[in-house]
Amino acid sequence: MSDIKQHTVCIIGGGMSGLFTGALLAKNGYKVTVLEKNHIIGGGLQSFRRGDVVFNTGMQACAGYISGMISYQVCKYLGVSNEIKLLATDSQKQEIIWLNNNKSICLPKGRDAYQTYLVQLFPHEENGIKELLDCVFRVGHTFDYLFLQPIQRYEENVPYAYMSADELVRKYIHDDNLVAILEYVGWTTGHCLKAMPALEFCMMLTLYILGSHRFVNGAKQLADALCNVIEQKGGIVENDTEICEVNGEDGNIDYVVATDGRRWESEIFVWACTPKILLTVCREQVFRKSMTQRIQEYINPFSVFVVFCHLKKEKFKFINSSVYIPKSSKHPNLPQSIVFVTTPRSESDQWAESMEIYIPANYEDLAPWIATHVGERGDEYEIFKERIALEAINTISVYYPELSDAILNINVASGLTIRDYYGNPNGSCYGQQGLYIPIKTKLKNLYMTGQAVQSQGLAGIATTSVLTSEIILGRTLIEEIAQA
Ligand SMILES: Cc1cc2nc3c(=O)[nH]c(=O)nc-3n(C[C@H](O)[C@H](O)[C@H](O)COP(=O)(O)OP(=O)(O)OC[C@H]3O[C@@H](n4cnc5c(N)ncnc54)[C@H](O)[C@@H]3O)c2cc1C
Numbered sequence: 001m002s003d004i005k006q007h008t009v010c011i012i013g014g015g016m017s018g019l020f021t022g023a024l025l026a027k028n029g030y031k032v033t034v035l036e037k038n039h040i041i042g043g044g045l046q047s048f049r050r051g052d053v054v055f056n057t058g059m060q061a062c063a064g065y066i067s068g069m070i071s072y073q074v075c076k077y078l079g080v081s082n083e084i085k086l087l088a089t090d091s092q093k094q095e096i097i098w099l100n101n102n103k104s105i106c107l108p109k110g111r112d113a114y115q116t117y118l119v120q121l122f123p124h125e126e127n128g129i130k131e132l133l134d135c136v137f138r139v140g141h142t143f144d145y146l147f148l149q150p151i152q153r154y155e156e157n158v159p160y161a162y163m164s165a166d167e168l169v170r171k172y173i174h175d176d177n178l179v180a181i182l183e184y185v186g187w188t189t190g191h192c193l194k195a196m197p198a199l200e201f202c203m204m205l206t207l208y209i210l211g212s213h214r215f216v217n218g219a220k221q222l223a224d225a226l227c228n229v230i231e232q233k234g235g236i237v238e239n240d241t242e243i244c245e246v247n248g249e250d251g252n253i254d255y256v257v258a259t260d261g262r263r264w265e266s267e268i269f270v271w272a273c274t275p276k277i278l279l280t281v282c283r284e285q286v287f288r289k290s291m292t293q294r295i296q297e298y299i300n301p302f303s304v305f306v307v308f309c310h311l312k313k314e315k316f317k318f319i320n321s322s323v324y325i326p327k328s329s330k331h332p333n334l335p336q337s338i339v340f341v342t343t344p345r346s347e348s349d350q351w352a353e354s355m356e357i358y359i360p361a362n363y364e365d366l367a368p369w370i371a372t373h374v375g376e377r378g379d380e381y382e383i384f385k386e387r388i389a390l391e392a393i394n395t396i397s398v399y400y401p402e403l404s405d406a407i408l409n410i411n412v413a414s415g416l417t418i419r420d421y422y423g424n425p426n427g428s429c430y431g432q433q434g435l436y437i438p439i440k441t442k443l444k445n446l447y448m449t450g451q452a453v454q455s456q457g458l459a460g461i462a463t464t465s466v467l468t469s470e471i472i473l474g475r476t477l478i479e480e481i482a483q484a
Contacts, residue, residue, distance in 0.1 A: 010266035015043020018272030019226035020465035032235035037242035047218030063207035077484035140206025165201035190302025246282035303415030315406035
């Protein structure tokens with residue numbers, strides 16, 4: 001057995017897609033090297049500690065991590081599902097949506113409960129609600145790999161790719177108040193419904209109605225578990241390694257070079273970061289011209305300020321939901337709300353010790369500091385961020401008056417933190433997701449993975465990583481994964 005030469009694969013980017021793809025290939029006999037520019041792996045799914053308090057940097061709600069769906073089943077296949085501690089969000093109020101009139105909507109999980117709840121609130125829309133959800137579930141279930149099904153073509157879905165979510169919703173729903181409630185789905189891709197494709201709306205709403213989970217005591221446990229799979233199979237995960245050159249000739253990549261001069265050779269390379277960076281570090285032509293142009297021109301305007309709040313002990317109750325507070329934004333394409341979550345520390349928390357507040361932002365709001373880097377942005381930037389944070393805390397305090405007194409201290413990240421940390425263009429939360437870039441590039445041994453291939457989040461990343469691994473392995477894995 002030991003005489004058989006292992007194929008080598010070098011993965012650039014130690015975010016979830018790089019780690020999932022690495023773990024899948026390692027399990028299938030490849031010798032994997034993952035190169036990550038930051039000191040910590042995980043990319044957009046990370047957590048950090050201040051003292052003994054844990055904060056999550058991204059991915060507060062993981063939708064669709066349930067038996068029979070891809071992200072759960074891939075973790076089971078890789079043998080890590082028992083290591084990861086997740087807490088199912090409150091099934092009676094997975095989302096709490098506050099309205100301007102101080103009333104709250106508490107959306108439950110499950111198709112029937114969700115439908116019944118909305119019909120109770122809007123009995124005059126009974127037929128529309130049912131027809132909308134029929135459509136959402138029908139289209140949502142055509143994302144075959146999410147449901148561990150072999151891929152088929154769905155010609156009838158094409159119109160939903162060009163229709164906006166707002167158009168789809170208004171086809172069935174006439175009450176503006178109900179349309180306004182459904183705006184919350186835009187947060188899953190960072191759009192208002194008018195700017196969100198109907199296809200994505202159907203996929204995301206299906207996933208969320210089926211149920212979401214949150215990491216207990218920090219999200220980084222999943223990145224660590226995947227890293228262990230790679231290392232146990234003889235692979236390497238190198239932190240502090242930023243790739244600045246991808247070199248090759250004759251349509252083949254030979255080696256990549258890090259900013260400190262180290263270089264890595266491999267038979268196969270996988271790019272697991274934003275494709276826009278690849279275009280700047282690789283001199284070869286990677287994609288067809290039209291794809292290259294789409295990558296260069298693609299702008300996802302959705303950035304956020306994240307306010308990490310350390311809370312005083314026993315001052316603010318733990319809420320096992322995502323909470324949406326109305327707040328108008330001057331940018332019409334952004335969600336008109338802010339969101340907060342309290343981070344679970346155990347499965348039975350009564351009190352919250354930390355809270356993350358997400359405030360939608362447009363990258364241009366950061367114009368004075370766009371040319372600056374971490375640590376050199378000056379006092380005005382700090383004052384600007386603090387003003388945004390205090391405004392958000394005041395807005396939330398209208399609905400949760402106990403918050404103002406509960407805060408011990410805050411830290412604020414902006415889109416510039418996201419840009420400089422993960423390399424997401426325009427500090428966008430979801431990178432260049434949904435570009436549907438091809439996994440196979442024009443270069444024989446260079447493959448793509450990550451949220452730009454399919455969609456963001458745990459389910460999107462797991463799907464992409466399986467697809468990339470299958471193409472490299474030259475065989476399907478989905479049946480094995482489904483049976484794990
Ligand atoms: C603030 C925020 C909140 C979010 N909330 C949610 C949520 O609630 N639910 C949800 O499902 N999703 C959420 N997301 C999105 C989710 O985090 C991402 O979709 C997912 O983590 C993307 O994984 P990825 O591996 O494709 O990309 P990334 O996580 O961006 O990973 C790319 C990795 O490549 C590294 N890298 C970049 N350039 C180089 C280089 N030159 N050399 C080496 N390494 C490099 C980066 O440091 C990074 O670690 C959120 C994201 C953010 C930022």
